[in-house]
Amino acid sequence: MTIFLGCGFAAKYREGGGNFSVPLQWMLGLRRLKLDAIWLELLLATDDVTADQARIRHFQTQLKAHGLAGRYCLLYQKPANDVHDFASIDCIGISKRDLLDRLAGPNVLLNLSYSIHPPLLLQFERRIFCDLDPSEIFYWMTKMEMGQSYHDEFWTIGLNVDGDDCQLPKSSLRWKTFYPLVDTKFFAPQPRPRSPKFTTVGQWYWGGAVEVAGEFPDLSKKFAFEPYLNLPARAPEARFELAMNIAAEDSERERLRQLGWRIVDPHRAARTARAYRRYLAGALAEFTAIKGVDVPWRTGWISDRAAAFLALGRPVITEDTGAQHYLPAKSGFRFIRSAAEAEAAVREVLRDWSRLSKQGRQCAVEVFDSVKNLRRILDF
Numbered sequence: 001m002t003i004f005l006g007c008g009f010a011a012k013y014r015e016g017g018g019n020f021s022v023p024l025q026w027m028l029g030l031r032r033l034k035l036d037a038i039w040l041e042l043l044l045a046t047d048d049v050t051a052d053q054a055r056i057r058h059f060q061t062q063l064k065a066h067g068l069a070g071r072y073c074l075l076y077q078k079p080a081n082d083v084h085d086f087a088s089i090d091c092i093g094i095s096k097r098d099l100l101d102r103l104a105g106p107n108v109l110l111n112l113s114y115s116i117h118p119p120l121l122l123q124f125e126r127r128i129f130c131d132l133d134p135s136e137i138f139y140w141m142t143k144m145e146m147g148q149s150y151h152d153e154f155w156t157i158g159l160n161v162d163g164d165d166c167q168l169p170k171s172s173l174r175w176k177t178f179y180p181l182v183d184t185k186f187f188a189p190q191p192r193p194r195s196p197k198f199t200t201v202g203q204w205y206w207g208g209a210v211e212v213a214g215e216f217p218d219l220s221k222k223f224a225f226e227p228y229l230n231l232p233a234r235a236p237e238a239r240f241e242l243a244m245n246i247a248a249e250d251s252e253r254e255r256l257r258q259l260g261w262r263i264v265d266p267h268r269a270a271r272t273a274r275a276y277r278r279y280l281a282g283a284l285a286e287f288t289a290i291k292g293v294d295v296p297w298r299t300g301w302i303s304d305r306a307a308a309f310l311a312l313g314r315p316v317i318t319e320d321t322g323a324q325h326y327l328p329a330k331s332g333f334r335f336i337r338s339a340a341e342a343e344a345a346v347r348e349v350l351r352d353w354s355r356l357s358k359q360g361r362q363c364a365v366e367v368f369d370s371v372k373n374l375r376r377i378l379d380f
Contacts, residue, residue: 001106003035003378004124008042008115011059011074015267017276018201018223020062022132022304023112024273027068028183029370033380038073038094039063040100042115045078052076056092062272073099075120084120108378113137113148127151128377132180134158134299135292138168139210145223148173155377160300167297177326178377180304181370187311189361190281191306193274196350198317200288201266201279201305204244210293217293222252224289224319227339231287232260234343238350240287243269243279280308283354285315285349298322306333311364315356317345327367332360 007023023039030037031212041059046052057075068165074092081088091099109116109124113132121127129151131137140146140157148154154173160166161175208222208320217223243266246252253263270276280286286309293300300322309316310332320335327333334356335343349356366372374380 001036001108001374002102003030003037004040004107005030005037006042006109006111006116009113011043011055011144012043014055014058015271017270017274018266018270018305021276021308022272023304024066025181025183025186025304025308025370026110026112026187026374027071028066029181029374031067031071032183032185032371033374038071038099039068040073040075040109040116042075042077042084044080045076046080053312060093066273070094073148082117084117086120089120100113104202110377111147111151111274117147118150121147121150126153128153128155130178130377131156131158131175132304134161134168134301135210135294135297136208138171138299141171141173142169158299158301159326160298163298163300163322163325164253164302165298165322167293168299176377178373179368180302180307181369181373182304182307182311182364183370184311184365184368187277187280187308187364189311189313189357192353192357193282195239195282195284196237197241197283198285198346198349199241199243199279199286200286201243201270201276202288202291204242204246206291208292210329214298219292221289221291224291228287228289229256229259229261230339231342231346234339235350237348238284238346241283277308277312280305280314283309283314284353285309285317285346287317287346290319290321294321295319300326307364307368310360310368313357313361315349315353317342317349317361328359328363330359331363331367332356333363342380 005026009202010020013019053214072093076090103123108126112130150360155176155178159177164174204222208219223253241262243264251286270279302323315332317334
């Protein structure tokens with residue numbers, strides 16, 4: 001049986017090591033399970049052929065660096081279209097003939113965030129929708145076709161999707177839940193860093209759209225972090241850093257600097273999956289606020305980045321989306337609702353890092369490990 005990992009967001013963003021790391025955890029887990037797995041990456045052509053070729057080469061280089069050189073098929077579609085048809089797709093990696101042969105035999109598609117669309121989608125024997133962003137996916141499924149008509153199973157990292165307090169739009173689909181995947185071999189525990197640095201990686205601005213009570217709220221990290229921007233003043237013994245895409249000329253950089261935050265370029269600090277791992281390991285813990293509506297909607301969402309921090313033995317301070325009830329009591333997480341609670345959590349990490357580090361690593365192995373979650377999804 002061939003397990004296909006359908007992804008449409010890794011090759012197009014070659015500067016994002018954290019972005020590439022998401023599907024990588026799935027492939028590393030499938031390899032640990034010794035399964036015949038193929039990374040099926042969709043890349044939509046742009047008007048800049050030279051840039052497209054650079055993206056393809058970079059994707060191939062990254063796969064080779066992780067021992068996956070013969071385990072992928074990059075679907076280069078030109079012209080770009082939401083309809084994914086073999087007639088408009090070039091196969092790079094395994095050939096189109098090899099891909100068709102595999103599709104003729106037993107196979108499963110793990111379709112991350114509805115990356116692969118019909119008619120190509122319909123050629124897979126078992127089609128599993130794997131949701132990585134419950135608030136936007138659930139919302140847009142009420143507005144348009146987002147794959148709900150074409151899959152056999154639906155899995156989400158919205159751990160609280162069936163909770164009484166969950167405010168996600170109601171769905172007629174039968175959703176099953178899984179935890180964000182981290183390969184606990186790739187993200188192995190690391191010694192305590194010298195610097196008392198708290199950091200996170202992400203996009204400061206966000207263009208997503210979800211309607212709430214007739215309005216479209218700001219879903220950005222910029223908005224989410226506002227209640228916590230005085231944290232450097234409240235806990236001066238710690239160092240606070242953000243690896244965020246904020247342009248050099250953007251006044252936000254100076255505003256954050258004056259408030260005590262150091263800003264680094266994630267395209268430099270975390271350009272590859274290994275650089276991303278190294279950057280996370282250089283922190284004492286993660287501190288982050290949750291963008292979007294996962295907190296008020298109580299989706300139970302947890303980031304794959306948090307799982308990676310835990311696997312490295314780094315505690316995580318973050319807002320609670322309703323996920324706390326689905327984790328061990330000693331998880332390495334500290335869930336917060338205010339700047340005062342954030343300050344207390346930072347001081348606890350500084351004071352008791354070793355204990356929280358061990359709890360985080362144990363939680364990653366027991367709960368977030370890629371092999372355990374893949375076995376559950378695939379029913380192996």
